[in-house]
Structure formats: C-alpha cells, structure tokens
Amino acid sequence: MMSTATKLSEIAPPLSKDAFREGMSRLGAAVNIITTDGPAGRAGFTASTVCSVTDSPPTLLVCLNRSSSVYDRFADNDALCVNTLKPDHEQLSRLFGGKTAMDERFAAATWSVGTSGAPVLEGATVSFDCRIANRAEVGSHTVFFCEVLAVECHQVASGLIYFDRGYHRV
Numbered sequence: 255m256m257s258t259a260t261k262l263s264e265i266a267p268p269l270s271k272d273a274f275r276e277g278m279s280r281l282g283a284a285v286n287i288i289t290t291d292g293p294a295g296r297a298g299f300t301a302s303t304v305c306s307v308t309d310s311p312p313t314l315l316v317c318l319n320r321s322s323s324v325y326d327r328f329a330d331n332d333a334l335c336v337n338t339l340k341p342d343h344e345q346l347s348r349l350f351g352g353k354t355a356m357d358e359r360f361a362a363a364t365w366s367v368g369t370s371g372a373p374v375l376e377g378a379t380v381s382f383d384c385r386i387a388n389r390a391e392v393g394s395h396t397v398f399f400c401e402v403l404a405v406e407c408h409q410v411a412s413g414l415i416y417f418d419r420g421y422h423r424v
C-alpha cells in the first residue's frame with residue numbers, strides 16, 4: 255500500500271517514447287506552417303503543437319524541436335506567424351515537414367508580410383501574426399509563447415487535421 259508520503263515519481267516507471275507517441279497519434283490537431291523572418295533570416299516548418307494559452311493578452315504557444323534545422327532562426331528572431339492550413343494544403347505541409355531547402359518550401363506558395371515581419375500564407379484558413387514574448391525549454395523542445403498582434407480569417411472555414419498519422423479534411 256502506497257503511503258501518502260510516497261512520491262509518484264518513486265513508484266511509476268518512466269513511460270517509453272513509443273507509448274507516448276502511440277497515445278499522441280490519437281490526439282488530433284490542426285496542421286500549421288510556422289514562419290519567421292528577421293535578423294536571423296527566413297524559415298518555416300510544419301507544426302501540430304499549437305495551443306491557445308490566454309486571451310489576456312492574446313497568447314498562443316508553439317513547440318519546436320531544438321534539433322530542427324530551423325531552430326536557430328526561431329531562437330534569434332522575434333517575429334512568428336502561425337498559418338493554419340486548409341484541406342488543399344497537404345502537399346505544402348509535407349514540404350515544410352522537413353528535409354527540403356528553405357527556398358523550395360517558400361516557393362510553393364504565395365506570402366505577404368505581417369506586422370511582425372513574418373511571412374503570412376495567402377489562403378490560410380487563419381493566420382496569427384505574433385511577437386515571441388517568452389521561451390521555455392522542456393526536454394528536446396523549446397516552447398514559444400507568442401503574443402498575437404493580428405488575426406486574419408479566410409472567408410470559408412475549412413481545415414486540415416493530423417490524426418492517426420494521416421491527414422483528414424474538415
């Protein structure tokens with residue numbers, strides 16, 4: 255019998271990465287292209303880890319693996335835009351999902367420049383132009399807390415969800 259003084263960390267074995275990922279594969283999420291530009295240069299990557307934090311001030315978070323090729327640019331710039339994808343953006347998501355040269359990623363779509371200076375995807379279902387307000391390191395990832403400066407919604411509400419390791423249109 256566990257005494258009330260026993261800490262959970264003393265009795266629960268650490269969960270494997272595989273078990274965690276298997277569970278996470280069932281937690282569906284919107285697919286986004288996260289962009290930046292500034293003194294460190296332009297970059298973008300595909301992310302499912304976007305979440306609302308608070309509306310006072312309007313803030314969302316994004317998690318980025320520090321081993322990613324885009325990491326240094328997001329670490330050294332202040333501007334960040336969350337571009338939430340539409341159903342027809344599956345190929346764009348794959349392109350920004352890694353292993354493709356940055357110019358090739360951006361050449362596949364049309365972009366404008368937000369107030370922050372970050373690239374805004376033309377035709378995104380919604381885009382959140384942000385200033386990176388805070389950063390926190392958790393394990394392999396950095397969590398970026400982003401203050402939203404402007405929101406642009408497409409006339410038609412449609413989306414692309416990543417669920418069970420595949421794309422689903424909503």
Ligand SMILES: NC(=O)c1ccc[n+]([C@@H]2O[C@H](COP(=O)([O-])OP(=O)(O)OC[C@H]3O[C@@H](n4cnc5c(N)ncnc54)[C@H](O)[C@@H]3O)[C@@H](O)[C@H]2O)c1
Nearest residue numbers: 274275276278279302303317318319394395416418419420
């Ligand atoms: N949070 C992330 O960094 C993240 C999220 C989704 C996909 N990915 C990348 O895409 C690849 C394919 O993903 P998949 O869903 O087809 O299969 P998968 O089995 O590798 O991942 C299943 C789920 O686990 C989570 N996950 C995967 N890698 C992670 C990581 N390094 N840190 C935290 N959570 C992670 C995500 O929710 C993902 O959808 C992954 O191997 C990874 O490189 C990374």
Ligand SMILES: Cc1cc2c(cc1C)N(C[C@H](O)[C@H](O)[C@H](O)COP(=O)(O)O)c1[nH]c(=O)[nH]c(=O)c1N2
Nearest residue numbers: 299300301302303317318319322323350351352353
């Ligand atoms: C659907 C989906 C969702 C995510 C990703 C991929 C895909 C296909 N990737 C991986 C990320 O896009 C990839 O590592 C970057 O593009 C960087 O790759 P390079 O290091 O530039 O090759 C990813 N990476 C990350 O750090 N945080 C995230 O939330 C996600 N989410």
